[in-house]
Amino acid sequence: MPVPRISGRTSRVITVNGEGLDWHEGMTVRDIIRARKFTFPMLAVWIDDSPVSRGAFDTTVVPDGATVQIIHMISGG
Amino acid sequence: MSKEMKLIAEWTYKPSDVVRGYTNQTLFVNVGSRKFAAKPVSEEMKLKFTGGRGFDLKLLWDAVNENTRWNDPENEIVISGGPLCGTTQYPGAGKFYAAFISPLTDQTYDSNSGGHFAPLLKLAGFDALELQGKAEKDVIVFIDGDAGKIQILESPFDDVNAYTITEALHEAFSDGSNDDKRFVSVISAGKAAEKSLWGCLNSSFWDIRRKVARLKQAGRGGGGTILRDKKIAAVVVRSHKLSGDINKAVDVQVLQDRGNKLHREIHDLDAQQCRMRTVGTPHLNEIMNEYHLLPTHNYKFGQHPDIDKIHSNVYEGLFTQGIPDGCWYGCSLACAKAVDNYTIQTGPCKGKVVTVDGPEYETVASLGSNVGVFNPQWTIEANFYADHYGVDTISLGTGFAFVCECYERGYITKEHTGGLDLNFGRADDLMELIHRMAVGKDEFALAVGQGIRKMKRIFADRYGAPYEEMEKFGMEGQGIEVSEYVPKESIAQWGGYFLTLKGPQHDEAWLIFMDRVNKQLPTFEDKAEALHYFPNFRTWFSLVGLCKLPWNDIEPADNATAHRPQDAAKVPEHVQNYVDIFNAVTGRNISKEELVLMSERVYNFQRVFNLRMGKGTRKDHNIPLRALGPVYPDEWLAREEYYDNELKSVGVEPAGLSVEEKIARLQEARLTQWEQLKDAVYKRRGWDRNGIPTVRKLKELGMDFPEVVSVVEKHARPEDQWKD
Numbered sequence: 001m002p003v004p005r006i007s008g009r010t011s012r013v014i015t016v017n018g019e020g021l022d023w024h025e026g027m028t029v030r031d032i033i034r035a036r037k038f039t040f041p042m043l044a045v046w047i048d049d050s051p052v053s054r055g056a057f058d059t060t061v062v063p064d065g066a067t068v069q070i071i072h073m074i075s076g077g
Numbered sequence: 078m079s080k081e082m083k084l085i086a087e088w089t090y091k092p093s094d095v096v097r098g099y100t101n102q103t104l105f106v107n108v109g110s111r112k113f114a115a116k117p118v119s120e121e122m123k124l125k126f127t128g129g130r131g132f133d134l135k136l137l138w139d140a141v142n143e144n145t146r147w148n149d150p151e152n153e154i155v156i157s158g159g160p161l162c163g164t165t166q167y168p169g170a171g172k173f174y175a176a177f178i179s180p181l182t183d184q185t186y187d188s189n190s191g192g193h194f195a196p197l198l199k200l201a202g203f204d205a206l207e208l209q210g211k212a213e214k215d216v217i218v219f220i221d222g223d224a225g226k227i228q229i230l231e232s233p234f235d236d237v238n239a240y241t242i243t244e245a246l247h248e249a250f251s252d253g254s255n256d257d258k259r260f261v262s263v264i265s266a267g268k269a270a271e272k273s274l275w276g277c278l279n280s281s282f283w284d285i286r287r288k289v290a291r292l293k294q295a296g297r298g299g300g301g302t303i304l305r306d307k308k309i310a311a312v313v314v315r316s317h318k319l320s321g322d323i324n325k326a327v328d329v330q331v332l333q334d335r336g337n338k339l340h341r342e343i344h345d346l347d348a349q350q351c352r353m354r355t356v357g358t359p360h361l362n363e364i365m366n367e368y369h370l371l372p373t374h375n376y377k378f379g380q381h382p383d384i385d386k387i388h389s390n391v392y393e394g395l396f397t398q399g400i401p402d403g404c405w406y407g408c409s410l411a412c413a414k415a416v417d418n419y420t421i422q423t424g425p426c427k428g429k430v431v432t433v434d435g436p437e438y439e440t441v442a443s444l445g446s447n448v449g450v451f452n453p454q455w456t457i458e459a460n461f462y463a464d465h466y467g468v469d470t471i472s473l474g475t476g477f478a479f480v481c482e483c484y485e486r487g488y489i490t491k492e493h494t495g496g497l498d499l500n501f502g503r504a505d506d507l508m509e510l511i512h513r514m515a516v517g518k519d520e521f522a523l524a525v526g527q528g529i530r531k532m533k534r535i536f537a538d539r540y541g542a543p544y545e546e547m548e549k550f551g552m553e554g555q556g557i558e559v560s561e562y563v564p565k566e567s568i569a570q571w572g573g574y575f576l577t578l579k580g581p582q583h584d585e586a587w588l589i590f591m592d593r594v595n596k597q598l599p600t601f602e603d604k605a606e607a608l609h610y611f612p613n614f615r616t617w618f619s620l621v622g623l624c625k626l627p628w629n630d631i632e633p634a635d636n637a638t639a640h641r642p643q644d645a646a647k648v649p650e651h652v653q654n655y656v657d658i659f660n661a662v663t664g665r666n667i668s669k670e671e672l673v674l675m676s677e678r679v680y681n682f683q684r685v686f687n688l689r690m691g692k693g694t695r696k697d698h699n700i701p702l703r704a705l706g707p708v709y710p711d712e713w714l715a716r717e718e719y720y721d722n723e724l725k726s727v728g729v730e731p732a733g734l735s736v737e738e739k740i741a742r743l744q745e746a747r748l749t750q751w752e753q754l755k756d757a758v759y760k761r762r763g764w765d766r767n768g769i770p771t772v773r774k775l776k777e778l779g780m781d782f783p784e785v786v787s788v789v790e791k792h793a794r795p796e797d798q799w800k801d
Contacts, residue, residue, distance in 0.1 A: 041349065041351070046642060051638035051639075069642055071637070073645065074590055074630075
């Protein structure tokens with residue numbers, strides 16, 4: 001059953017790079033990276049416009065309804 | 078041995094000192110007429126063309142005319158490092174850039190290589206070298222920076238293959254000691270460069286730890302083919318003036334500060350980032366596979382179940398560890414990996430124990446997954462022979478992948494191939510084809526070496542193969558083979574590969590992650606902006622003599638958090654480093670914006686140069702259908718859900734359609750997108766609808782030289798001008 005997060009809004013979904021992803025309680029950045037099979041090591045992660053350091057991927061919990069950007073840094077082959 | 082080489086011609090000169098990154102003169106050698114000259118470098122030439130590839134193109138422009146073809150005597154190979162080339166305080170500063178009219182594309186091509194040639198050429202007193210003319214028989218060009226003389230010598234070598242001739246010339250032009258051989262560098266090609274259009278330029282440095290000559294390659298575009306067409310067996314440069322301040326920089330302290338900071342980043346972070354120091358570019362093998370970008374079976378698929386056989390860990394075990402593998406002094410990124418004590422299994426070197434440079438990621442894919450071979454030992458051997466025979470591993474592998482698909486589809490048979498079974502994965506027969514190409518053994522081996530564009534025509538004319546079908550999967554653009562990333566997953570990368578100056582090489586823009594995975598480029602205008610910025614930013618490396626890898630294959634610890642994602646992709650701190658070290662060497666005062674402007678000048682000049690050669694318009698930006706999407710059912714069915722969703726994203730409901738119908742509908746939509754991308758990119762670059770730089774753009778850049786403007790005015794049409 002959807003859980004209210006912000007008054008007047010319910011959610012069980014987050015947005016990752018513009019696409020929806022089912023959210024669960026306690027979901028970490030690392031969980032998303034695994035779910036999306038992002039194996040590239042040079043990732044930049046932003047949650048709702050705040051950066052997350054690479055050392056904190058395992059411990060940073062993603063809130064319900066968050067907008068997450070997982071940026072692969074390589075820009076040249 | 079130098080005494081055994083008959084002197085044909087000699088010229089003496091006064092070596093010019095390096096001041097603020099420049100010697101202020103270039104060297105001209107015509108091996109046919111035996112003429113030599115030192116040409117002055119003007120302040121305007123430095124301002125407008127900077128150096129490196131910019132100098133190459135300026136000198137090449139002056140040497141050729143619109144009718145020059147690759148094998149005409151006036152075509153040149155021009156080689157230049159650039160004002161930062163030779164810097165030892167900052168990583169990645171040993172590159173040279175070679176430019177020429179390409180035998181594959183009939184327009185300008187530029188290709189780069191590591192090694193010691195360009196720094197030693199600068200120490201010998203020259204910012205660039207022009208090689209023109211055709212000798213009557215094989216010659217060695219010797220640039221003696223110590224004595225101030227240039228010699229054309231009769232080559233005593235029956236075997237001009239690269240490892241043979243390079244080792245011998247390091248010996249011949251040194252006192253024979255291990256230490257003295259490092260003051261010599263050799264450019265060579267090999268026998269296959271005589272028989273194919275895929276000839277590469279090998280550039281050497283003497284590895285004093287291994288006590289062998291190492292070979293780096295300016296692989297692409299056919300420069301080695303031109304070298305051998307000129308009957309130049311090798312070019313040798315020697316200088317003992319090596320020092321810690323080759324460029325006589327204005328502010329060495331800045332170089333040391335920026336360099337030390339980057340050295341620390343590399344030391345502290347490389348193991349967690351790209352592992353360049355332990356495995357080099359093959360760190361990408363399994364990553365590209367995971368993201369469906371590793372070309373397998375001629376770019377049909379982007380993944381393969383045998384990936385573990387070519388995993389980066391396998392290559393890490395094969396590469397000798399613990400040796401600083403920089404291809405120029407001071408490069409702590411040290412990605413020039415090598416396999417030592419490899420025993421050759423086939424061909425004329427069978428049984429020899431050798432050191433093999435690489436393989437790089439590109440070769441793991443080209444002479445590996447793309448031809449369906451997942452055997453690192455085979456790839457190492459193929460890499461050795463490609464270098465030794467003087468052919469580009471990328472074109473060779475992509476070309477072979479095309480041959481394999483033609484064979485698989487029955488367009489060619491053993492009757493045509495001289496008995497070879499060239500299905501994907503037929504490692505022994507593919508290796509035999511490499512050996513046959515080197516000696517031009519038969520009609521088929523010679524045909525393959527002409528490259529995919531000509532192969533399509535030859536296979537159709539001689540063997541009755543269906544030309545239009547081969548057009549779908551012959552992976553070339555502008556006449557040159559695609560490098561080793563699957564492009565069909567990213568609209569922006571169509572541009573990164575196919576809206577380029579010279580064809581699908583990965584040195585302009587690699588945007589697949591930004592576009593496809595990060596979703597940072599949602600509109601055509603966003604993609605066009607990236608296809609403006611990245612090619613121009615990356616062109617700058619080629620102007621100043623730097624390697625691209627220390628830019629973004631290592632990044633500061635806080636890069637990902639200190640900058641917004643769109644900016645972080647540019648690695649702002651490293652870009653600032655480049656501004657600082659350029660100013661520190663030259664004494665100029667450029668900004669980040671001017672850095673891009675410097676590139677834009679040369680980028681647009683090169684585009685007009687191609688126009689002058691009869692290319693450089695919209696129709697020359699071709700793309701094979703497989704680069705846009707699947708062309709056969711097995712490709713679609715390998716990722717059915719994914720491609721069905723792709724179809725939905727362009728407004729087509731896949732339910733009820735056959736696979737063939739789905740392919741046709743997606744191709745139709747993507748061809749429309751391809752034309753939209755062209756429009757957006759041309760507009761952003763300041764080009765007209767036909768892909769021609771406007772006179773207004775040239776004026777804006779200060780590149781409105783009368784001879785350049787007249788080329789544009791000759792070709793520009795009123796109907797191609799943008800209305801707004």
